[in-house]
Amino acid sequence: MKNQTPMHWLSTLSGILLMWLFVASAAADEFLDPSQAFKLKAELSDTHKVALDWTIAPGYKLYRERLSFEAEEDASKIGSAVLPDGERAVDPNLGQEVETYHDQLAVGLPVKAMTGAFTLKIKYQGCAEAGLCYPPITKRFVVDAAHPGALQEGTAQNSSSITATKPESTANTDTPRDEGTLAQQALQSRQLGRIGMMFLGFGLLLSLTPCVLPMVPILSSIIVGEGNVTRRRGFLLALSYSLGMALVYTGMGVAAGMAGEGLAGALQKPWVLITFAALLIGLALSMFDVYQLQLPNALQSRLSMTSDRFKGGRFTSVFIMGAISALIVGPCVAAPLAGALVYISQTHDVLIGGFALFSMALGMSVPLLLTGISAGSLLPRAGAWMNEVKHGFGLMLIGVAVWMLTPVLPGWALLFSWGAFAVLCAVFLRVFDPMTDRVSAGGRFVRALGLVFLLVGVLEFVGAASGGRDAVQPLGHMYISSNVQAKQQPEVRFSRIHNLAELENTLKTTNAPVLLDFYADWCVACKEMEHLTFSNAKVAEQLGKLVLLQADVTANSDEDRALMKQFSLFGPPGIILFNPAGQEIRHGRVVGYLEADAFLAHLKQYLAGFRSISR
Incomplete structure (x- = not known):
């Protein structure tokens, strides 16, 4: 295994931190308020034309046929709107072709009235791709040809515009079918004992996942860097690591939860998603040793001198390593973390939410505490397997990058991306390596797992080529319609x-x-x-x-x-x-x-x- 500079790992962890913030904030908001999903700006130009600009959030769409424009006092005061072409598709449920707009919509509306003010009424309607349709929205603007510029929204009593106030429905609409909802139920009980035990259990389960478990031998080898340690000192070192991880992880979770809606809205812009995904893929390539992320030699030397003061074994250095590891394990805890983030962002109850996240982090540290008590006797020997662990992290970074692009990519591209990712996993599981008698039973099992990934990749490719859009059921579109029609409803x-x-x-x-x-x-x-x-x-x-x-x-x-x-x-x-x-x-x-x-x-x-x- 090549020696990795401190900057290599710090750069990787910085990218994972950005990814962690995205995952945490996205988990806290399932559906946007309509004022955030469809942001409308209206402006009257000097050429007597109203420019209407919608900013449509990723994963949302506006229907062309639901757009309407009316001058309430006199219909002759405005001309016909100029609408761009939208994306046409046949909706399988409506049984008809619909035209929709995504990302941006700009509409020009001529104004014929040269004097006097009038009320411009605009109606529009959209849906979330995830399965929520908003009611028709009505906006009213006061238009005065003598005063060009940004238009002020009217306050007509019969307006059906939906306010930007965030209701509690998002927090209470989760169904009890995942850990996120169980977390919410525990938090809303406000019973510290129940909250602590439940989130401690979540953390313990997460500590056994492929994302967290490989960190135990790696970080434990740093903790026992002093050499021979007693059980008491080993436990204290492990506890220092756990507290560093728990405290920083709690702070990060509370910060993301408090940022809540604003952070989620900012990070859902396509260019932000693409930038994050590109960063993660770049970091993944460095994990595969395609290149090394390094600073200039002068800065590198200074960092090396600083890092020499924090080599394993001492409580401060172990505490710092625990803090850094909190950034690594963050993306693995999206499901149970969602309930805590929603609760914090809506109630601003930092005490309850922070206690829950602190308990979860302690649960994730249980295997490490056990290793500390063993005084290092449970640690595996370092070897080539650590390269495999590094490659595993690289694959995880690529997988999260694809997941991050889900709101941006069209259906066929998303299926193709997941197919390529599955094939890449199959390659690293040595599915194409020649099978010889020297391959162990474990090696054969790994290759069998690689064959499963290869099959998944092929199914995703077939689904993409045949018009599928669901990565979980890439071939579902081929039989779902016939099944529904064949069965007596x-x-x-x-x-x-x-x-x-x-x-x-x-x-x-x-x-x-x-x-x-x-x-x-x-x-x-x-x-x-x-x-x-x-x-x-x-x-x-x-x-x-x-x-x-x-x-x-x-x-x-x-x-x-x-x-x-x-x-x-x-x-x-x-x-x-x-x-x-x-x-x-x-x-x-x-x-x-x-x-x-x-x-x-x-x-x-x-x-x-x-x-x-x-x-």
């Missing part, structure tokens, strides 16, 4: 409600669990829920045990908006569960599209809870 009947009064009356007069579904004709994800999830026979069977209500918010009327505001929803689809007493089960919410199997498990869990309540 069970009939699921919803009773329509039109306002809050009808909902409250139904809840008062019903002694059974209730499911409320928010639906709209223009909502693509609603169609997916109807055709792919509710049509599932097992799902329909479970739904038969509930009183099914549906709020059709297609018209986006005042009553529709009041219903969505009551539950802090941006738009459909949204599913709210109530217990037999008419009380909402906050953690029973589903926002966006959810596939049949996951939705079935979700229903079964809460139906079991209802039965236990009734007993």
Whole structure:
């Protein structure tokens, strides 16, 4: 293994820090507020033309057919809008071709009125690719030909524009199907004992993942650099490392959580994502020894002199190594960390959130503490295997780079990228090396794993070439439509409600669990829920045990908006569960599209809870 300079590792860790911030902030925000997803600026030029510019967040889109422009006082005061061509595609659920805009949209609107002011009403609508459709949005601007420049938004009473206030729905819409939701439930209980034990358990599980476990022998060899150490000193050295990791990791988590929405919005811009991905790929190449990241010799010498004062064995140096390792393991903890980050960003309860992250970091340090108590007797010998560990980190950096580009890449390019990554993993697992009698059983197992990666890569390539867009199910588009049509779809009947009064009356007069579904004709994800999830026979069977209500918010009327505001929803689809007493089960919410199997498990869990309540 080549000797790595301190600058090599510091540069690598700096890149991982940027990646860590992205992962943490992205986990805290699943859906953007519509004012952030579709940022609109309006300006009147000297040539009597209104320039309308939308900045569309990655992973979101605007529909051309939903754009409309109107001069409220007199329609003749404006001319026809000049719309650019959008991206055309046939939506499988709507069964028709739609035209959408991504990233940026610029529209020119001629103004015919040379004198006097009038109100320009603009309507538009968009969706998130992840499965949330926003209601139609209306903006009003006061236009005065005598005063060119940026237009001020009007305050008409019947405007349906959605404010930029961040509701609590994002924090409470997680379904109890992952560690992130369990983390949220523990945090909201505000019981320090429960929070500490749960996050300590999360950390212990994470310490056994491929991202963290290889660091144990590497960092432990630095900790016991003094040579022969007693069990007591070995434990104290390991504890110093653990505290350094825990304290810095907690600080980083709290900082990312407090930055919350602002950091997430800034890091979702395409050029930022591409820059981060390029940085990670560059760092990965250095892990494969394609080149060495080095500073000029003068600075390198100074760094070497400084690093000589922090060689393994002393408490301060071990504490620093623990702090540095917190940056390395950050990307591996996105799922349980999400709940803590959401909680901190919305409640600003740094004490509870920080304690949770501190407990998680201690859990991740348990294997190291055990190694410290053993006084180094459990450490493996250094050797060629450390090169393999370094290559593994390089592959992880490339994988995170591809994941980071998910909102930017079109479907075919994303599948191709994951296919290339899988084939690269197969190559490093020696799948193409000749098989000889000298290959050990472990080597044969590694090559078998490489064959699995190779097969995954081929499937991703086939999916990309055949029009697929789902990296998890690259060939799913080939059979999903035929399966839906071939099966006899069970009939699921919803009773329509039109306002809050009808909902409250139904809840008062019903002694059974209730499911409320928010639906709209223009909502693509609603169609997916109807055709792919509710049509599932097992799902329909479970739904038969509930009183099914549906709020059709297609018209986006005042009553529709009041219903969505009551539950802090941006738009459909949204599913709210109530217990037999008419009380909402906050953690029973589903926002966006959810596939049949996951939705079935979700229903079964809460139906079991209802039965236990009734007993």
